[in-house]
Amino acid sequence: MTNTPRNRTGSRIKSVEIAFTVLDAVRKNDRPSVTELADELGHSKSTIHNHLRTLENEEIIVRETNGYRLSLQVLDMANDVRDQVANYDVIVDAVDELADETGEIAQFGLEEHGQVSYLYKAKGNQAVETASRVGGKQPMYSTSLGKSILSFLPSSRQEEIVTEAAFERKTPKTITDPARLYEELEEIAERGYAIDDEENIEGLRCVAAPVRSGTSVVGAVSVSGPASRITDDYLHGELAESVQRAANVIELNTKFS
Amino acid sequence: MTNTPRNRTGSRIKSVEIAFTVLDAVRKNDRPSVTELADELGHSKSTIHNHLRTLENEEIIVRETNGYRLSLQVLDMANDVRDQVANYDVIVDAVDELADETGEIAQFGLEEHGQVSYLYKAKGNQAVETASRVGGKQPMYSTSLGKSILSFLPSSRQEEIVTEAAFERKTPKTITDPARLYEELEEIAERGYAIDDEENIEGLRCVAAPVRSGTSVVGAVSVSGPASRITDDYLHGELAESVQRAANVIELNTKFS
DNA sequence: AAATCTGTTCTCCAGAGGCGAACCCTGTTC
DNA sequence: GAACAGGGTTCGCCTCTGGAGAACAGATTT
Numbered sequence: 001m002t003n004t005p006r007n008r009t010g011s012r013i014k015s016v017e018i019a020f021t022v023l024d025a026v027r028k029n030d031r032p033s034v035t036e037l038a039d040e041l042g043h044s045k046s047t048i049h050n051h052l053r054t055l056e057n058e059e060i061i062v063r064e065t066n067g068y069r070l071s072l073q074v075l076d077m078a079n080d081v082r083d084q085v086a087n088y089d090v091i092v093d094a095v096d097e098l099a100d101e102t103g104e105i106a107q108f109g110l111e112e113h114g115q116v117s118y119l120y121k122a123k124g125n126q127a128v129e130t131a132s133r134v135g136g137k138q139p140m141y142s143t144s145l146g147k148s149i150l151s152f153l154p155s156s157r158q159e160e161i162v163t164e165a166a167f168e169r170k171t172p173k174t175i176t177d178p179a180r181l182y183e184e185l186e187e188i189a190e191r192g193y194a195i196d197d198e199e200n201i202e203g204l205r206c207v208a209a210p211v212r213s214g215t216s217v218v219g220a221v222s223v224s225g226p227a228s229r230i231t232d233d234y235l236h237g238e239l240a241e242s243v244q245r246a247a248n249v250i251e252l253n254t255k256f257s
Numbered sequence: 258m259t260n261t262p263r264n265r266t267g268s269r270i271k272s273v274e275i276a277f278t279v280l281d282a283v284r285k286n287d288r289p290s291v292t293e294l295a296d297e298l299g300h301s302k303s304t305i306h307n308h309l310r311t312l313e314n315e316e317i318i319v320r321e322t323n324g325y326r327l328s329l330q331v332l333d334m335a336n337d338v339r340d341q342v343a344n345y346d347v348i349v350d351a352v353d354e355l356a357d358e359t360g361e362i363a364q365f366g367l368e369e370h371g372q373v374s375y376l377y378k379a380k381g382n383q384a385v386e387t388a389s390r391v392g393g394k395q396p397m398y399s400t401s402l403g404k405s406i407l408s409f410l411p412s413s414r415q416e417e418i419v420t421e422a423a424f425e426r427k428t429p430k431t432i433t434d435p436a437r438l439y440e441e442l443e444e445i446a447e448r449g450y451a452i453d454d455e456e457n458i459e460g461l462r463c464v465a466a467p468v469r470s471g472t473s474v475v476g477a478v479s480v481s482g483p484a485s486r487i488t489d490d491y492l493h494g495e496l497a498e499s500v501q502r503a504a505n506v507i508e509l510n511t512k513f514s
Numbered sequence: 515a516a517a518t519c520t521g522t523t524c525t526c527c528a529g530a531g532g533c534g535a536a537c538c539c540t541g542t543t544c
Numbered sequence: 545g546a547a548c549a550g551g552g553t554t555c556g557c558c559t560c561t562g563g564a565g566a567a568c569a570g571a572t573t574t
Contacts, residue, residue, distance in 0.1 A: 076392030078335035135333030
């Protein structure tokens with residue numbers, strides 16, 4: 001739908017891909033039925049049926065009278081994800097405190113498949129609602145989290161991501177020129193924090209600082225608030241300091257495995 | 258490993274099953290590598306490699322320098338699960354309040370694949386730690402949640418579950434005789450709540466009440482606490498009332514779709 | 515009871531996918 | 545710096561899988 005899933009090199013397993021297409025459809029439709037899915041996905045009923053049978057057997061989906069839905073096993077899997085990310089608890093504490101301190105939205109994100117994925121989100125007492133949700137993804141080039149991570153990534157990976165990026169214009173201020181991005185990344189690397197001045201969502205300004213472990217970036221922390229409240233001075237001054245402090249706290253409390 | 262996944266009727270898709278085996282191994286091992294997984298799962302390296310490639314392409318797993326791990330997309334999927342369960346917010350509120358009121362652990366669970374799965378868990382201020390976690394599963398016959406759900410299920414489904422149950426003795430008090438279970442289920446149906454008197458975990462007593470929507474059970478709410486604190490009177494009196502009230506609150510606030 | 519929905523089962527054949535070996539690449543050891 | 549060892553990746557073969565479509569079976573509707 002959006003952009004074609006680039007195929008690095010050969011051989012993905014077709015039936016597994018179909019299975020995940022089915023799973024995706026079950027995620028997004030409300031309790032779909034066999035025929036519904038068959039129509040939507042353009043496969044025969046028998047094919048869909050077999051896949052649903054298989055997924056049900058794996059206890060990933062559940063059959064209810066009115067159709068299929070995801071099973072709660074997915075929640076259990078989510079627990080495992082959090083367990084697998086190094087120092088999840090430390091991150092939670094630091095982000096909570098940052099949200100508390102600033103009153104805005106504080107988040108932690110990390111790079112996956114060339115995008116930022118949100119791992120944790122905390123709301124301060126005057127925080128505005130944002131569309132972002134835990135597990136969601138955003139482009140690297142239009143978010144403060146993304147840019148701060150990008151600027152500290154090894155240059156090979158950095159280029160790879162930039163090259164493959166879509167550079168979709170999300171707001172009038174979105175950076176759409178790679179050259180322009182590289183410039184900013186250098187700047188960020190120097191001063192230690194990145195900003196997003198309504199580049200991803202109109203009316204929203206953010207600051208982010210990278211979290212490093214040894215030589216590599218493991219993610220970044222950010223604060224986001226409405227442009228009306230977040231002045232230039234505040235953004236580059238107190239807020240920038242706060243996120244950097246939070247990033248530091250995480251770094252210091254990180255136990256290497 | 259535990260009990261063989263009974264095959265209802267034919268044709269599950271083999272490669273999809275393998276894919277989920279791989280996924281499971283990635284869940285449980287800490288950043289496994291190709292060869293590691295190949296050894297563990299008894300498949301050739303190339304097979305595993307293809308599966309990992311596919312799963313990575315689906316952005317379900319992520320490759321890091323030291324091995325593969327689950328991706329944060331799983332967290333996003335978990336959001337969808339919660340969205341798909343009717344009235345998640347209502348449940349959260351009711352369970353939170355129940356935990357608050359009693360000071361113990363309060364939970365909401367529902368039946369999936371013949372077991373209880375925990376959807377939400379709240380801790381009261383004097384709550385003991387229990388092993389259960391959101392997304393986890395427990396037998397129907399040894400938990401108050403399970404029994405309360407079971408007793409209000411249509412008798413066909415009830416029998417089906419009981420017949421297929423393993424009746425593993427989890428503690429000395431676990432019910433392992435179907436006849437005994439049926440007796441208790443009738444009792445539960447009459448009085449409207451179920452108890453678990455150290456039948457699932459030693460030292461832990463629980464009360465649960467079913468949550469119904471129209472004619473069918475959609476799940477159950479429970480409170481769990483240490484046997485030392487939960488006397489018979491308290492269990493069958495105040496606590497039983499509390500869980501029933503909480504169940505009722507959920508029922509009343511349920512918007513039918 | 516005919517019609518029209520479902521979901522399920524059956525059969526058939528192209529081609530997919532699992533295996534094993536060969537290959538490559540990175541880091542290590544003399 | 546050559547040889548080795550450890551991974552990951554690729555290749556080609558052959559079998560048997562899995563997808564399509566039609567036929568079948570329930571459930572509801574007309």
